[in-house]
Amino acid sequence: MKRLGLFLITACLSVGVMAADVIKGERKEVFGDVTVHYNTFNSTFLTPDIAKGAELIRSKNQGVINVSVIKGGKPLIAQVSGTVKDLTSKTVPLSFRQITEPGAIYYVAQYPVDQQETRTFEIKVQIGDKINTLNFNQELFPGQ
Structure with missing residues:
Protein backbone atom coordinates (compact mmCIF):
# COMPACT_ATOMS: atom_id res chain seq x y z
CA MET A 1 0.00 0.00 0.00
CA LYS A 2 2.99 2.31 0.38
CA ARG A 3 3.29 2.39 -3.43
CA LEU A 4 -0.37 3.36 -3.67
CA GLY A 5 0.15 6.27 -1.32
CA LEU A 6 3.20 7.46 -3.17
CA PHE A 7 1.36 7.24 -6.47
CA LEU A 8 -1.72 9.08 -5.21
CA ILE A 9 0.41 11.85 -3.71
CA THR A 10 2.34 12.14 -6.97
CA ALA A 11 -0.90 12.18 -8.98
CA CYS A 12 -2.43 14.75 -6.70
CA LEU A 13 0.56 17.04 -6.97
CA SER A 14 1.57 16.61 -10.61
CA VAL A 15 -1.37 15.87 -12.92
CA GLY A 16 -3.10 19.11 -11.98
CA VAL A 17 -0.69 21.29 -13.91
CA MET A 18 -3.50 22.16 -16.34
CA ALA A 19 -5.45 24.23 -13.78
CA ALA A 20 -5.12 28.00 -13.76
CA ASP A 21 -4.96 28.10 -9.96
CA VAL A 22 -2.07 25.67 -9.76
CA ILE A 23 1.05 26.72 -7.92
CA LYS A 24 4.03 24.42 -8.48
CA GLY A 25 1.78 21.70 -9.94
CA GLU A 26 -0.49 21.56 -6.92
CA ARG A 27 -4.30 21.86 -6.81
CA LYS A 28 -5.60 22.85 -3.43
CA GLU A 29 -8.14 24.94 -1.57
CA VAL A 30 -7.48 26.41 1.85
CA PHE A 31 -10.35 26.69 4.32
CA GLY A 32 -8.97 28.38 7.43
CA ASP A 33 -6.43 25.97 8.90
CA VAL A 34 -7.52 23.06 6.69
CA THR A 35 -6.07 22.45 3.22
CA VAL A 36 -7.85 20.20 0.73
CA HIS A 37 -5.61 18.80 -2.02
CA TYR A 38 -7.41 17.34 -5.01
CA ASN A 39 -6.83 16.01 -8.49
CA THR A 40 -8.57 14.05 -11.18
CA PHE A 41 -7.08 11.89 -13.92
CA ASN A 42 -7.87 8.99 -16.22
CA SER A 43 -7.58 5.62 -14.49
CA THR A 44 -5.21 4.34 -17.20
CA PHE A 45 -2.50 6.41 -15.46
CA LEU A 46 -2.65 3.82 -12.66
CA THR A 47 -0.52 0.73 -12.95
CA LYS A 60 -9.91 4.26 -20.72
CA ASN A 61 -13.49 5.30 -19.88
CA GLN A 62 -13.02 5.73 -16.12
CA GLY A 63 -11.73 8.79 -14.33
CA VAL A 64 -10.43 8.98 -10.76
CA ILE A 65 -10.66 11.84 -8.31
CA ASN A 66 -8.26 11.88 -5.38
CA VAL A 67 -8.79 14.13 -2.35
CA SER A 68 -6.71 14.55 0.80
CA VAL A 69 -7.39 16.78 3.78
CA ILE A 70 -4.51 18.25 5.79
CA LYS A 71 -4.47 20.25 9.02
CA GLY A 72 -1.24 21.31 10.67
CA GLY A 73 0.75 19.18 8.24
CA LYS A 74 -1.11 16.00 9.26
CA PRO A 75 -3.80 14.03 7.43
CA LEU A 76 -7.31 14.58 8.68
CA ILE A 77 -10.30 12.24 8.65
CA ALA A 78 -13.26 13.83 6.88
CA GLN A 79 -16.51 12.97 5.17
CA VAL A 80 -16.03 13.55 1.45
CA SER A 81 -18.87 13.56 -1.06
CA GLY A 82 -19.53 15.17 -4.38
CA THR A 83 -20.85 15.19 -7.89
CA VAL A 84 -19.54 15.59 -11.42
CA LYS A 85 -21.70 17.31 -14.03
CA ASP A 86 -21.35 17.27 -17.82
CA LEU A 87 -22.22 20.08 -20.26
CA THR A 88 -25.84 18.85 -20.54
CA SER A 89 -26.16 19.17 -16.73
CA LYS A 90 -26.31 15.39 -16.27
CA THR A 91 -25.03 14.88 -12.74
CA VAL A 92 -23.25 11.76 -11.51
CA PRO A 93 -22.79 11.29 -7.75
CA LEU A 94 -19.26 10.48 -6.61
CA SER A 95 -18.91 7.64 -4.12
CA PHE A 96 -15.70 8.27 -2.19
CA ARG A 97 -13.78 5.55 -0.38
CA GLN A 98 -11.25 6.28 2.33
CA ILE A 99 -7.79 4.77 1.93
CA THR A 100 -5.68 4.95 5.07
CA GLU A 101 -1.94 4.32 5.21
CA PRO A 102 0.67 5.22 7.79
CA GLY A 103 0.90 9.01 7.67
CA ALA A 104 -1.68 9.46 4.90
CA ILE A 105 -5.44 9.42 4.31
CA TYR A 106 -6.90 9.62 0.80
CA TYR A 107 -10.44 9.73 -0.52
CA VAL A 108 -10.90 8.32 -4.02
CA ALA A 109 -13.91 7.98 -6.32
CA GLN A 110 -14.42 7.00 -9.95
CA TYR A 111 -16.69 8.39 -12.65
CA PRO A 112 -17.33 7.64 -16.34
CA VAL A 113 -15.43 9.47 -19.10
CA ASP A 114 -17.15 8.58 -22.37
CA GLN A 115 -15.88 11.47 -24.49
CA GLN A 116 -13.67 14.53 -24.39
CA GLU A 117 -15.47 17.31 -22.55
CA THR A 118 -15.21 19.75 -19.70
CA ARG A 119 -16.89 18.59 -16.49
CA THR A 120 -17.82 20.52 -13.37
CA PHE A 121 -16.94 18.96 -10.03
CA GLU A 122 -18.49 19.90 -6.71
CA ILE A 123 -16.77 18.33 -3.73
CA LYS A 124 -17.99 18.67 -0.15
CA VAL A 125 -15.54 18.06 2.67
CA GLN A 126 -17.11 17.78 6.10
CA ILE A 127 -15.01 17.96 9.24
CA GLY A 128 -17.16 17.77 12.34
CA ASP A 129 -20.15 20.02 11.70
CA LYS A 130 -18.34 22.29 9.22
CA ILE A 131 -18.81 21.65 5.49
CA ASN A 132 -16.39 23.17 2.97
CA THR A 133 -17.24 23.07 -0.73
CA LEU A 134 -14.88 23.29 -3.64
CA ASN A 135 -15.95 23.64 -7.25
CA PHE A 136 -13.73 23.27 -10.28
CA ASN A 137 -13.87 22.51 -13.97
CA GLN A 138 -11.67 19.92 -15.62
CA GLU A 139 -11.33 19.00 -19.26
CA LEU A 140 -11.39 15.21 -19.45
CA PHE A 141 -10.24 12.82 -22.15
CA PRO A 142 -10.90 9.10 -22.51
CA GLY A 143 -7.63 7.21 -22.14
CA GLN A 144 -5.75 5.38 -24.84
Missing part, protein backbone atom coordinates in the same frame (compact mmCIF):
# COMPACT_ATOMS: atom_id res chain seq x y z
CA PRO A 48 -2.52 -2.52 -12.75
CA ASP A 49 -1.04 -3.26 -9.29
CA ILE A 50 -1.95 0.14 -7.89
CA ALA A 51 -5.46 0.02 -9.35
CA LYS A 52 -5.98 -3.41 -7.82
CA GLY A 53 -4.63 -2.31 -4.44
CA ALA A 54 -6.96 0.69 -4.39
CA GLU A 55 -9.90 -1.37 -5.71
CA LEU A 56 -10.22 0.96 -8.70
CA ILE A 57 -11.26 0.02 -12.22
CA ARG A 58 -8.50 0.67 -14.73
CA SER A 59 -10.21 1.63 -18.00
